[in-house]
Structures are given as C-alpha cells and as structure tokens.
C-alpha cells in the first residue's frame with residue numbers, strides 16, 4: 057500500500073482522493089474535451105458527433121460528480137467548450153440561443169446535458185439517497201452528520217423542519233448567519249438546491265404528518281408540484297433531469313423571436329425525427345434547418361443593426377423575412393406547388409383502395425362549386441365523401457396553425473353542405489405540415505379518417521416532415537443564389 061503525503065492523491069472511482077487535495081476530476085474533464093475536439097475533426101456526420109458526445113463523453117463524468125467536490129470554474133469552462141462545438145455541429149451562428157443544445161431530441165434540441173446541471177442533480181440525489189437509505193446504520197450516520205452541520209449554522213439544535221430549510225438553501229433568519237461551514241456533501245447539496253431552486257423551483261420539505269423528508273419539484277408534463285418521498289427515492293434523479301430539460305424547452309419557446317417556430321415544432325416528436333440519426337435528411341437540409349427554425353438566416357429583414365435595405369431581393373416586398381421567402385414571395389410559387397404536391401402525394405399513395413374512388417385537385421362533378429379540394433375520396437355505395445386539403449403554413453406560433461386549419465375548414469363548409477343535401481355523408485379535413493417541418497398534432501385524426509395503417513402512419517409523418525424541409529431549403533437556396541434547385 058502506498059503511503060500518501062499531504063497533497064498527494066490516488067484515483068478512487070475517478071475522484072482524486074487524499075488529504076487536502078482538490079477533488080475536481082480535472083483529468084476526466086481534459087479527456088472529455090480532448091475527445092470532443094477529436095470528434096469535431098472526425099469525418100462523422102454532425103448528428104453522429106452529437107450522439108457520440110451524449111452517449112460516450114458525458115456519461116464518463118456522471119458517476120464522479122456524485123461524490124466529488126467539483127469546482128464550478130473548470131466545469132463551466134468544459135460546458136462552454138462543449139456548447140460551442142454542439143452549436144457548430146448544428147450550424148448555428150453565435151447569436152443563436154444556447155438553450156437548443158440542452159433541449160431533448162424529441163423537442164428539436166441536441167439533447168446534450170450541461171455538466172453544471174448534472175453536478176447539481178448528482179449532489180442533491182446523493183444527499184437524498186443517504187438520508188433515505190434503507191440501511192439504518194448508514195442512514196443514522198448521515199442524519200447525525202447533517203444535524204451537526206445545521207447546528208453549526210444556526211447555533212441551536214435543529215428541528216426536522218430546520219434541516220429541510222437548510223438543505224433548500226434558505227438565507228432567512230437564523231440561516232443567514234455564518235457558521236463557519238466547512239465544505240461537505242451537505243453544504244454542496246444546499247448550494248445545489250439553491251442554484252436549481254432559483255431556476256426550476258425545487259426544494260426540500262419536511263412532512264409532520266408522515267414524519268419524512270421529501271424533495272418537491274414542478275411536474276414535467278403538467279402544472280403544479282410533485283413530491284418525491286423516500287419510497288420513490290429512485291425516481292428523484294430522473295425527475296430532476298426531466299424538470300431541467302423542461303426549463304430549457306419553456307425558456308426557448310418563450311423567446312419572442314427565436315421561440316416562434318420552436319413553439320410549434322416542439323409539440324410533436326415527428327417534427328424532429330431527423331435529430332437522432334439524420335433520417336431522410338441530407339447535409340444541406342441539416343445545415344439549413346436549425347438556423348432557419350431559430351430565425352438566424354441572413355436575410356435582409358432579419359438583420360437588425362445598421363441601416364440595411366430590408367426589402368426582398370426578388371419581389372421588392374418591404375421586409376425580407378423567412379416567412380416571406382418560404383410562404384409569401386410569389387417568385388417561388390412553382391416550388392411551393394411542388395412542396396405541397398410532394399406532401400399530398402404521400403397521402404394519396406397511402407389511401408387504401410377500399411375507401412373509395414380518389415380524385416386529386418379537381419372539382420367535384422355534379423356541383424357548381426369552383427373549388428378544387430386537394431384530395432376527394434368518394435364511396436358511391438356507402439354515400440360517403442372525404443375532402444382533404446393539404447396546406448403548408450409558416451410556423452408562426454400555434455395560432456398560425458389554428459388559423460390555417462379553420463380557414464381551410466370554412467372554405468369547404470358550403471361545398472360540404474351542398475353535398476350533404478344530396479344525401480352524402482361528408483367529412484372535411486385539413487392536413488397541415490409547417491414549412492420548416494412542424495407536424496400538427498391534429499393531423500393524426502386525418503390519417504385515422506383515411507384509414508392509413510398504424511405502421512405506415514409513423515413513417516409517413518416523418519417522410520412528410522422531411523419533404524417540407526427539403527423543399528423549403530430548396531426555395532431558400534434559390535432565393536439567395538438565384539439558381540433553381542429542382543428539375544423543371
């Protein structure tokens with residue numbers, strides 16, 4: 057056995073351990089950053105680099121964070137270095153919001169956790185596990201140690217409620233006084249709860265009725281709070297991480313400019329299916345889509361500083377913005393038509409023949425209406441008619457989608473009444489896919505009405521989303537370069 061002097065250390069499960077040594081796992085951090093640089097220089101696809109960071113690099117330090125007193129400065133530096141790389145792999149400019157890095161894949165982010173958050177979660181979870189340990193002797197040692205720390209802080213014997221207040225990071229009343237705290241797991245858990253509490257609203261609570269210590273945190277999918285009791289101790293880590301991810305998602309959706317599209321695309325996993333493995337997505341689409349969704353494309357109307365001409369370079373419209381280019385600039389009407397038809401044809405191909413006779417983009421015979429619904433499925437025997445109109449609106453928050461759907465439905469209401477008076481049972485549907493690949497959750501009812509099989513439904517959603525993104529990228533590129541991106 058080696059004899060260690062003061063300041064010397066050995067690596068115990070990744071943590072430098074010894075007398076008076078810095079326990080920050082700097083070696084592990086350096087190796088993670090070195091490997092992230094190597095990943096950056098590798099020939100992997102950008103989504104593979106992100107996946108490798110999330111799967112292989114970050115977990116290396118997760119265990120070590122649990123029991124080490126990790127200094128914040130090296131951890132924050134590592135976080136910044138990783139964030140810069142992930143933003144580069146997403147082809148985002150410097151001014152893009154950084155929350156996107158920490159948002160999960162299913163909501164359209166890179167799903168790379170922040171090391172600082174992981175450290176706080178590990179600290180709170182470790183303290184909670186010790187205090188609720190089923191082994192009585194381990195639990196008693198932990199409780200006594202914590203009681204001693206709180207006693208030093210408030211200079212009296214703490215009650216159980218005082219202990220919860222201490223761990224929540226309170227600086228009120230007795231807890232304001234400086235008790236000459238030494239750094240310990242308990243002081244670290246207190247600091248971590250205070251930091252996270254400010255952002256996500258978690259805190260420790262003591263229940264007199266049940267005589268148990270719990271952690272209270274906001275629910276992930278609904279309003280209100282949930283309490284993690286000792287019986288549910290295994291869930292705390294997952295719930296804390298989920299709440300932090302929701303915090304980033306909410307923060308991004310609330311941004312007045314960069315959150316507009318995100319509010320719509322984060323609603324459905326199908327809108328972000330390509331983030332995990334780049335399915336149905338070419339590199340050019342990948343380079344375009346993230347900056348487009350965050351409204352960071354260099355268009356005349358999107359650059360705020362200076363006295364630049366904000367007019368559209370193709371049609372002279374006063375403000376050249378992405379919604380104008382993708383859904384408003386009539387120079388691209390042919391490409392819009394093709395984008396619309398690509399989505400429409402996916403559905404036409406999937407319609408089962410038993411549903412009835414299908415007509416595409418033609419007036420309904422026997423009516424005097426000039427309307428040409430995109431898809432009409434008529435079953436003369438059962439006397440049923442299914443009208444489906446496909447539309448590609450811009451994702452200007454959920455309201456734009458609601459308005460687009462209502463407009464489509466009201467457009468065909470008179471025609472539907474007319475057909476109903478002739479004895480048909482009529483159903484009118486609108487299928488909405490955003491110009492930047494947002495799948496409207498209400499579309500699922502349309503696919504159900506069309507009796508598309510459950511296996512193909514999932515695939516079709518993803519294909520339609522990717523079609524919209526590919527065409528919008530072509531329209532944008534043509535707008536900037538003047539070169540047509542498709543075969544005429």
Ligand SMILES: [Zn+2]
Pocket residue numbers: 368369370371372373380381384385386387
């Ligand atoms: Zn224009």
